[in-house]
Amino acid sequence: MRIKIGLVWFRHDLRLADNMALTEATNQCDVVLPVFVFDERMFNEKSEYGFRKIGVQRAKFLIESVANLKKSFAERNIELIVRFGKTEEVVYSIASQVRSTWVYCNRERTPDEEKIQDTLETKLWQIGQELRYSRGKMLYHTGDLPFPIRHTPDTYAAFYREVGKIVPVRKPLPIPDKILPYMGNVPSESIPTLEELGYTKDEIEGHVFTFKGGEFTGLKMLDDFIKSHFKVKALGLKKKKAHKVLVTHMSPYLNVGCVSPKTVYNAINKFMGNKYHKNRANCIVHGLMRRDYLKLIEKKYKEKVFEFGGIRNSNPVGLSDDMEKFEIWKNALTGVPIVDAFMRELNTTGFISFEGRRILSQFLIEELKVNWRIGAEYFQSVLIDYNACSNWGNWNIVAGVGYDAKEDRYCNFITKSKKLDPKGEYIRKWIPELSPVKDNFIHEPDKMSKEQLEELHIELGEDYPGPVVNTDRWV
Numbered sequence: 094m095r096i097k098i099g100l101v102w103f104r105h106d107l108r109l110a111d112n113m114a115l116t117e118a119t120n121q122c123d124v125v126l127p128v129f130v131f132d133e134r135m136f137n138e139k140s141e142y143g144f145r146k147i148g149v150q151r152a153k154f155l156i157e158s159v160a161n162l163k164k165s166f167a168e169r170n171i172e173l174i175v176r177f178g179k180t181e182e183v184v185y186s187i188a189s190q191v192r193s194t195w196v197y198c199n200r201e202r203t204p205d206e207e208k209i210q211d212t213l214e215t216k217l218w219q220i221g222q223e224l225r226y227s228r229g230k231m232l233y234h235t236g237d238l239p240f241p242i243r244h245t246p247d248t249y250a251a252f253y254r255e256v257g258k259i260v261p262v263r264k265p266l267p268i269p270d271k272i273l274p275y276m277g278n279v280p281s282e283s284i285p286t287l288e289e290l291g292y293t294k295d296e297i298e299g300h301v302f303t304f305k306g307g308e309f310t311g312l313k314m315l316d317d318f319i320k321s322h323f324k325v326k327a328l329g330l331k332k333k334k335a336h337k338v339l340v341t342h343m344s345p346y347l348n349v350g351c352v353s354p355k356t357v358y359n360a361i362n363k364f365m366g367n368k369y370h371k372n373r374a375n376c377i378v379h380g381l382m383r384r385d386y387l388k389l390i391e392k393k394y395k396e397k398v399f400e401f402g403g404i405r406n407s408n409p410v411g412l413s414d415d416m417e418k419f420e421i422w423k424n425a426l427t428g429v430p431i432v433d434a435f436m437r438e439l440n441t442t443g444f445i446s447f448e449g450r451r452i453l454s455q456f457l458i459e460e461l462k463v464n465w466r467i468g469a470e471y472f473q474s475v476l477i478d479y480n481a482c483s484n485w486g487n488w489n490i491v492a493g494v495g496y497d498a499k500e501d502r503y504c505n506f507i508t509k510s511k512k513l514d515p516k517g518e519y520i521r522k523w524i525p526e527l528s529p530v531k532d533n534f535i536h537e538p539d540k541m542s543k544e545q546l547e548e549l550h551i552e553l554g555e556d557y558p559g560p561v562v563n564t565d566r567w568v
């Protein structure tokens with residue numbers, strides 16, 4: 094009898110632990126052949142408004158994550174086949190060469206990914222093969238939810254009421270004990286460098302790379318995070334500190350799939366019953382739930398999430414494709430320090446906090462009146478942790494075209510700036526030109542008198558731009 098060959102097609106699930114497609118292939122087949130394709134379209138084609146689909150930060154993180162996966166397989170005497178090309182053609186050609194029994198993948202639902210998935214599935218049918226979908230990408234299995242996807246509640250609060258504390262999160266799957274490799278000859282290419290993927294020297298050198306991709310680093314980061322924030326002696330933790338909001342920086346790992354949401358949940362959930370830790374643990378669990386919720390909303394509304402009118406089908410008034418204003422925003426030249434500081438951090442590192450993303454998106458939409466889709470596409474290009482549902486779903490909310498949007502979306506950027514960065518340390522770090530400015534003016538240097546500016550040798554419009562919007566109403 095012919096041996097059963099399971100081809101495992103890796104995409105945004107670059108890990109061995111809690112990888113349902115890999116586990117199912119190992120359980121159902123005699124041997125496993127893992128494959129990853131760098132899809133040429135993601136690197137060669139531009140988005141609608143002319144940005145790279147994958148910016149240099151995410152490309153580097155992806156390369157490192159694939160390298161780490163390759164190493165993990167090599168330690169088990171298995172070769173991860175790496176190729177460059179059109180994914181559906183490459184996977185199809187390998188499947189037909191080795192005559193695989195099934196091709197396994199963790200199912201994706203965003204339009205671009207589905208197109209590739211569907212084309213591959215149809216091609217495989219033509220040679221009598223089948224694509225087997227696993228459902229290991231979310232915190233919750235859709236089958237465990239108390240509603241079908243098309244009835245996903247339209248607000249996060251309602252989703253939480255129906256799911257949180259009611260639907261249990263399944264335990265993460267362990268790495269399969271014994272994975273037997275396919276022994277035939279399937280040529281692999283070397284993992285491409287950034288230069289081979291078309292990134293220029295200028296693009297590479299203009300960045301600070303703070304995250305290293307890969308399952309190993311992701312799990313270590315999670316472990317270090319738990320050790321430093323949760324394993325401190327609970328009694329030694331002052332109540333005030335215990336309530337401080339914590340962030341994990343796990344999003345790049347979650348979105349490339351180096352670490353699964355169930356793994357993060359499993360590590361955090363233990364602290365939900367601890368009176369000192371439960372609030373902070375709860376915040377992180379809410380983040381993971383929001384991530385799932387936005388995935389479900391995207392599954393429910395499909396293309397609408399990416400359209401100007403959003404999932405509400407509304408008509409945001411007063412926004413235009415003003416590329417001049419967009420360039421001011423993108424190049425951190427708004428003259429509003431907190432906005433420019435966040436943009437400089439984003440452009441340099443590919444990562445900013447939730448608050449930073451919120452402020453940048455609000456400023457573009459509410460102050461500059463620029464089409465929110467241009468901002469969402471820009472974030473898609475530069476974010477190291479880009480994920481279609483989280484990015485476009487959050488932009489829907491900020492733009493007022495998602496159901497979670499607040500009706501009164503007025504933001505006082507100066508009040509916000511003072512709250513987020515009371516001493517102006519963050520602003521000074523990213524805008525050193527403003528270093529000499531005293532704390533009382535750091536959030537609004539345009540409010541300094543001519544004499545005060547002269548004393549500090551700062552010329553607004555020369556050393557740092559004057560504000561491009563009227564800031565008087567933010568007093």
Ligand SMILES: Cc1cc2nc3c(=O)[nH]c(=O)nc-3n(C[C@H](O)[C@H](O)[C@H](O)COP(=O)(O)OP(=O)(O)OC[C@H]3O[C@@H](n4cnc5c(N)ncnc54)[C@H](O)[C@@H]3O)c2cc1C
Binds near residue numbers: 343454478481487491
């Ligand atoms: C305009 C805008 C665009 C965004 N684009 C993305 C994106 O492309 N990718 C992305 O992962 N997040 C996105 N977010 C959500 C959020 O800002 C990041 O998930 C978070 O800042 C990541 O940092 P962390 O890992 O330290 O989060 P933590 O606070 O530690 O949260 C743990 C995890 O929960 C998830 N999470 C937390 N908050 C949210 C949220 N509001 N929406 C969805 N998931 C959440 C993330 O996966 C995160 O890693 C966006 C937010 C806004 C306002």
